[in-house]
Amino acid sequence: MITKCLFPAAGYGTRFLPATKAMPKEMLPILTKPLIQYGVEEAYEAGCDIMAIITGRGKRAITDHFDISYELEHQIQGSPKENLLDEIRVLMDKCTFTYTRQNEMKGLGDAIYKGKVLVGDEQPFGVILADDLCVNADGDGVMSQMIKIYSKYRCSIVAIMEVPLDQVHKYGIISGKEIEDGIYMIEDMVEKPDKAPSNLAIIGRYILTPDIFKIIENTKSGKNGELQITDALLQQAKHGMVLGYKFKGKRFDCGSLDGFVEATNYFYDNLSTKG
Numbered sequence: 001m002i003t004k005c006l007f008p009a010a011g012y013g014t015r016f017l018p019a020t021k022a023m024p025k026e027m028l029p030i031l032t033k034p035l036i037q038y039g040v041e042e043a044y045e046a047g048c049d050i051m052a053i054i055t056g057r058g059k060r061a062i063t064d065h066f067d068i069s070y071e072l073e074h075q076i077q078g079s080p081k082e083n084l085l086d087e088i089r090v091l092m093d094k095c096t097f098t099y100t101r102q103n104e105m106k107g108l109g110d111a112i113y114k115g116k117v118l119v120g121d122e123q124p125f126g127v128i129l130a131d132d133l134c135v136n137a138d139g140d141g142v143m144s145q146m147i148k149i150y151s152k153y154r155c156s157i158v159a160i161m162e163v164p165l166d167q168v169h170k171y172g173i174i175s176g177k178e179i180e181d182g183i184y185m186i187e188d189m190v191e192k193p194d195k196a197p198s199n200l201a202i203i204g205r206y207i208l209t210p211d212i213f214k215i216i217e218n219t220k221s222g223k224n225g226e227l228q229i230t231d232a233l234l235q236q237a238k239h240g241m242v243l244g245y246k247f248k249g250k251r252f253d254c255g256s257l258d259g260f261v262e263a264t265n266y267f268y269d270n271l272s273t274k275g
């Protein structure tokens with residue numbers, strides 16, 4: 001039912017300079033896997049097989065990563081090292097990767113709008129921000145959890161988590177009525193507020209119904225002069241229904257140094273390929 005997932009990946013990643021000077025931030029590795037591969041694996045696990053990636057200038061490494069590297073593969077053919085490519089080969093074999101570019105950084109709402117040409121405007125689709133790395137050691141990944149909720153409510157859904165009040169200025173914040181354990185019907189949402197309506201922060205997982213594209217067309221620039229998906233979703237909530245879902249699992253903010261190191265340690269300690 002939801003088979004397409006959008007990956008906005010056009011940002012500069014300035015917090016990781018100079019590492020991101022010539023390399024996309026989505027290619028920064030946690031252990032041996034780039035961030036974007038974790039995101040694609042989560043989408044694939046959730047039943048998506050069309051991965052629609054919004055890139056920008058200097059992001060060719062992402063396209064190459066999900067393609068065959070003939071010379072390398074020829075070199076390691078038959079050696080034990082070949083196993084290291086097993087996971088990426090499954091993704092390449094089972095999924096279709098499509099790309100378009102966002103030429104100017106005009107905000108997440110604009111990046112998602114650029115994805116219309118890839119995901120179409122007939123079916124709902126997932127959105128994963130790869131620098132929010134999510135794991136759920138006890139069961140389904142976050143996108144799978146959200147797709148289950150979608151099949152019951154059939155509306156746009158954002159993943160949320162509680163954050164300390166002094167952190168709300170970094171996130172889109174929602175408030176609403178809890179209609180089921182951990183599921184909120186959104187009444188208000190605001191991008192990176194100074195004064196927040198709650199401490200429920202949006203993290204980089206969305207399911208969007210395709211009418212969002214029309215709404216984005218009618219949404220004006222918001223916080224920081226950028227077209228914010230949060231503003232478009234508020235309109236959708238006002239005229240219909242949008243849910244906030246407190247996901248199960250852990251989320252690492254790999255767009256920050258602290259989160260990146262925390263994720264690296266977590267994966268090294270728990271799921272590591274060490275030894």
Ligand code: G1P
Nearest residue numbers: 108132170171172202203204230
């Ligand atoms: C984006 C969204 C914000 C959300 C955040 C999650 O912000 O605009 O609503 O809370 O992702 O990571 P960004 O971190 O790209 O500035």
